[in-house]
Amino acid sequence: MFLLMLRQSFFRGRRRKLLATSTIILAASLITALMTISIDVGDKMSREMKSYGANLNLVPKSENLPLEIGGVDYNPLKGEVFLEEQDLGKMKEIFWHNNIAGYAPFLKVPAKLEGEGGAAVPLVGTYFSRLVKFAGNEEFRTGVREINPFWQVKGNWPDDGRTDQVLAGATLAHKLGLKAGDRLTVRYALAPTQPEAVTVTGILTTGGAEEAALVAPLALAQRISGHTGKVQSASVSALTVPEDRLSRKARRGADSLDSLEYDRWYCTAYVSSIAHQLEEAIPSAAARPIWQVAASEGTVVNKIQLLMVVVTIAAFIASGLGISSLMVTTIMERSREIGLMKALGAADWEVYLLFLSESALVGLIGGLIGCGAGALLAQLIGLSIFGSTVSFHPIVIPVNVVISILIALAGSLVPSRLITRLFPAEVLHGRK
Structure with a gap:
């Protein structure tokens, strides 16, 4: 029954779902590209630094x-x-x-x-x-x-x-x-x-x-x-x-x-x-x-990796805020549906679970698509900066999918608290 409700609920409000998925895809592609380059940047920078000598x-x-x-x-x-x-x-x-x-x-x-x-x-x-x-x-x-x-x-x-x-x-x-x-x-x-x-x-x-x-x-x-x-x-x-x-x-x-x-x-x-x-x-x-050369390599690589971590965190926060805004609008539009579910005996946690499951599904789809787009973006960045492609490591896929789901859940968690403030009598008959 829950899966049937999840399927019917997921395909409602397709435009907002598409916007939410697009937000996740953008974040996931950026994070995938940065992770791929970050894993490979040590070898790439080491090879680039060889131009400075032994x-x-x-x-x-x-x-x-x-x-x-x-x-x-x-x-x-x-x-x-x-x-x-x-x-x-x-x-x-x-x-x-x-x-x-x-x-x-x-x-x-x-x-x-x-x-x-x-x-x-x-x-x-x-x-x-x-x-x-x-x-x-x-x-x-x-x-x-x-x-x-x-x-x-x-x-x-x-x-x-x-x-x-x-x-x-x-x-x-x-x-x-x-x-x-x-x-x-x-x-x-x-x-x-x-x-x-x-x-x-x-x-x-x-x-x-x-x-x-x-x-x-x-x-x-x-x-x-x-x-x-x-x-x-x-x-x-x-x-x-x-x-x-x-x-x-x-x-x-x-x-x-x-x-x-x-x-x-x-x-x-x-x-x-x-x-x-x-x-x-x-x-x-x-x-x-020759410690001057070795230290320079380490300094450059560490700063690049730190920059990538900062950009990844910024992408996580920005995407979470976008999901949160869309979620608030979705809950308010579906307030009558939520009120009806409560009137029929659904507990708050069950409604929570339905909306969070939708968000997790959006994160999963967006994460998988974002992995493909991010892998392509990483190759373009590698060619433009290092003049060669970068190695794609399979571990990036599950890590990126988990991060994408976390972004969707983090953006949905706070707006979902509005569900507890919706009372069946008020949303079905209107406030007086």
């Missing part, structure tokens, strides 16, 4: 132990110890190997230019865009072009497979009058070695120390210095999650965490846990997080 620096472990003399950090081994180039591939074998977006090794050696007054210049060897193998036959493209997209070259990038091509930093090029296509002869400044003839393929602008150097394929720097298979450091770009209380506690050392905290920290892509795993994979290396 967030980890890998150096020999001995360089991580400087001596302090007269308030100045001093390390007599700085620049004299190396990492093995072949060991760098091990970073793609850690627990968070899929989060290693790229890396670039560096070997900086002093060089001299012949025919340019014997000018001394730094020569920096690195990967530009190189395909490396790891874990057997798996391949991975990495280098400064992958992790430092802000590096700009006027001309052409050198080929990693050749040792006769270099980039000239913008500052060095201005000082020596170099341009793309110039031929140079370089030799190692610390020992007599065979000079190397190279061609400047482009002028490099980075905003950093590289602008005062020649930047060459790593093999060239290793060959002229005699440091075959060696690198001084490696910049690593890793996809990480924002810092929180646990990760900040872990900064003091993994020993400061209990077993449960350690397991959670180790299995979460914090920059500190990835650094720890890199040191486990390459025991001779020390991984130094």
